[in-house]
Amino acid sequence: MENEKENIVLEIEGHPIECDKSLLINNSDYFSAMFTGSFRESVQKNIKIEGVDLKSFNIILLLLWDETYIIDMNDIHLVLQAACMLQFNAIRIICEKRILEMMTPSVSLRIWKTTELLDISPLCLKAKYMALEEFPQIWETDSILELSLDEISAMSWFYVNKGQYQDMGPTKILLKLLSCVNMKKCTRHDINEMMVFYDIRDNQDILEILDIVMRLNSSESLPCHVSENSLLLARQLRKSISRKKPIVPCLLLESNGSKGVRRGTEKAIVILDNFGRTRRLFNIFSTVRETPYYSDMAVLLYDSIVNKFQELFVINEDKIKDLAGFKLLPYKHSVLLFGGEYLIGAGNWNLNLWAFNTFTERWTRVSVVPHPRRHFEAIVLDDCLYIMGGTGRFRVSQDNILWYDFKTDEWSSLASLPTQSRHFKCCTFRGRLYLIYVVEGKVYVFNKEHLSWGKINMAVSKDILDNIGTYAVFTDSKYFYIKGKILLKLKLVDNNLIVESITNTRIKEYDEIDSVQCNNLVFTLYKSTNERCDLVYIFERLNLETFKRNEIFRKTENISEALNIDGRLFYPSVCTKLFTCPYYATENEFVSKLL
Incomplete structure (x- = not known):
């Protein structure tokens, strides 16, 4: 006689979810290690799971029964995060494929942020490439506003380097930002627009450097009161180049x-x-x-x-x-x-x-x-x-x-x-x-x-x-x-x-x-x-x-x-x-x- 199905209860966000234990073991490396190893959860009937979105987990269970289920675009990122955390590898692949199918410039920033935090490559690199290549299109839309300051700062480049740059002061941070622009090709109009940007307009050191760059680009004479340090930094900025497409x-x-x-x-x-x-x-x-x-x-x-x-x-x-x-x-x-x-x-x-x-x-x-x-x-x-x-x-x-x-x-x-x-x-x-x-x-x-x-x-x-x-x-x-x-x-x-x-x-x-x-x-x-x-x-x-x-x-x-x-x-x-x-x-x- 066949063995009866063994069910366990997972508590997610305070809600109990009854699950087939063998289904979890066969589809998740996370649950396979939990239930077949020497962990205390292997004999428990009720287990609390932290840090997982309830709706995302229910969608994962649906996908285990029906791989053709279409994940809504509004849910796909949370489902991907849950699949990565709980090591549902087949579900992760389904999510990545769905994200590739729907990737457009308007969603590339969010995909970049999500996949970079989850260390999913080359999907992250594709989203990053699209966001940078299509940025003139993105910045004119509301898509960039979908990312909060916390979300932007959570992206790995800032996360890895924020300790280094926090002690640099605002002027050096802004110089880092400006060094990603081909300043030598900037017109007078371009630089004048930069000068009214938030954080730049109140920084007299950066304003002086940008003024020098503008004058050097136009082959104009420099004011006699220009500091040697500002002149040096302006000349360095004019050697910067745009980020190249690979x-x-x-x-x-x-x-x-x-x-x-x-x-x-x-x-x-x-x-x-x-x-x-x-x-x-x-x-x-x-x-x-x-x-x-x-x-x-x-x-x-x-x-x-x-x-x-x-x-x-x-x-x-x-x-x-x-x-x-x-x-x-x-x-x-x-x-x-x-x-x-x-x-x-x-x-x-x-x-x-x-x-x-x-x-x-x-x-x-x-x-x-x-x-x-x-x-x-x-x-x-x-x-x-x-x-x-x-x-x-x-x-x-x-x-x-x-x-x-x-x-x-x-x-x-x-x-x-x-x-x-x-x-x-x-x-x-x-x-x-x-x-x-x-x-x-x-x-x-x-x-x-x-x-x-x-x-x-x-x-x-x-x-x-x-x-x-x-x-x-x-x-x-x-x-x-x-x-x-x-x-x-x-x-x-x-x-x-x-x-x-x-x-x-x-x-x-x-x-x-x-x-x-x-x-x-x-x-x-x-x-x-x-x-x-x-x-x-x-x-x-x-x-x-x-x-x-x-x-x-x-x-x-x-x-x-x-x-x-x-x-x-x-x-x-x-x-x-x-x-x-x-x-x-x-x-x-x-x-x-x-x-």
């Missing part, structure tokens, strides 16, 4: 597993088509090799600090199977997937603009692209996605540009490109869109308001341009870079792009090249064909300060050369892409250490 390179790779069969041929010949593009022709009578694979593609990020790859997310088969000529680009905390044609020539175009939210880990269809195309150039500038050139319906080359405005949810009409040439790369520099035609030696800058193109003189000799070959383009705050068989560093001076330096690159033979910049590091993906007609993929890192190069990997599509990450194999294929996206590091990268 951006890392990402690769789209195929993954090997138990699903499906990957077929390939052993013999092929390489030819050049009418456009000078490399093409491989396979011998249909050659031996066919078969290897298992997952039809889904996976995005891996590369952490250059620890020299390690890790899986970020998966792109399902239904989105990119047989899709050619598409793009992956970052926008804020999302990765955009758009463009391309399914089975080239079939006329089946991908018109969806998809966005993968790296916070909520979900795909959303943002919009529908009005003009289909593949193998195009694209870039994000401010809150607009620009799409240029490429091939459209009936394989007609496109000599136009259009853009999508994320704020207004509207597409522009088509505007003409400056020339009909297909061979160009796009980049942004100081808030403007540039097109670079190396073969023609021409550069153009786009005027969105007037739908016109301004011409920039490319002061580079034809001999140098001819030696570049197939190339990639990227920029930083000061320079343009063109990377091909050589690396050109260019400076914009009086409407002229002049050569700052020329550096030889190690890899000279390749078919395709793509580069992305992450701070002072440039990551490049080369695609080429070896003597056995295998596609070869080389992933390289270049330090722009030291020009030191490191080859991260050199691989073919052969599974024996695949990357092994947590037991799964990843390898490059014809769909492999290089792009950047946000990365939530384990360290707090948002606090300035200048002062």
Whole structure:
């Protein structure tokens, strides 16, 4: 005969709750230790539980019986706290998933506070990143008022450091706060607004320092009565920088597993088509090799600090199977997937603009692209996605540009490109869109308001341009870079792009090249064909300060050369892409250490 169910009574906030003892033991490490160990509670029938919200515990009991129960947004934080305290691990995971699904800028501050106190990462880091990135949107709403002063001060950064800063005095505390702002870029209007902030307006030392910063920014003379200490602190503040977004390179790779069969041929010949593009022709009578694979593609990020790859997310088969000529680009905390044609020539175009939210880990269809195309150039500038050139319906080359405005949810009409040439790369520099035609030696800058193109003189000799070959383009705050068989560093001076330096690159033979910049590091993906007609993929890192190069990997599509990450194999294929996206590091990268 089966044993009868043993019930115990838990007293929570003065209310008795009758519970199935075995249910608690099987689902909670906390109660398992309590009832199976040598604690006095193991033989008690009535147990008082302190520090747990009554409603939250009842919701936990509901979830133990029905995992599909939907937790109200107003209760989710208390349920998460109770699940963590009582070690209901499955319930904690349900809460974290629900919080990810509902995370928006308006609730990111509260999620940050809750998860930081509970030491839940990376959920805490995602909420922190969203709160900081979307702060211009948050501070204009009432969401910041939802946090009391006690709640704000309970966040771990202040909690851990408050003992250190309590003895600093108000002036040093305010200097700590101001050191998180790029003071050198602040306008007179910005600093005047700071001067009327509460606590700043009554602090004469800070007011004097801000006045000096404002004068130095405007190259004005300083009053004769300025103190040396205030001048020193003002100069230090002007060296402070804004908190940086952690951006890392990402690769789209195929993954090997138990699903499906990957077929390939052993013999092929390489030819050049009418456009000078490399093409491989396979011998249909050659031996066919078969290897298992997952039809889904996976995005891996590369952490250059620890020299390690890790899986970020998966792109399902239904989105990119047989899709050619598409793009992956970052926008804020999302990765955009758009463009391309399914089975080239079939006329089946991908018109969806998809966005993968790296916070909520979900795909959303943002919009529908009005003009289909593949193998195009694209870039994000401010809150607009620009799409240029490429091939459209009936394989007609496109000599136009259009853009999508994320704020207004509207597409522009088509505007003409400056020339009909297909061979160009796009980049942004100081808030403007540039097109670079190396073969023609021409550069153009786009005027969105007037739908016109301004011409920039490319002061580079034809001999140098001819030696570049197939190339990639990227920029930083000061320079343009063109990377091909050589690396050109260019400076914009009086409407002229002049050569700052020329550096030889190690890899000279390749078919395709793509580069992305992450701070002072440039990551490049080369695609080429070896003597056995295998596609070869080389992933390289270049330090722009030291020009030191490191080859991260050199691989073919052969599974024996695949990357092994947590037991799964990843390898490059014809769909492999290089792009950047946000990365939530384990360290707090948002606090300035200048002062």
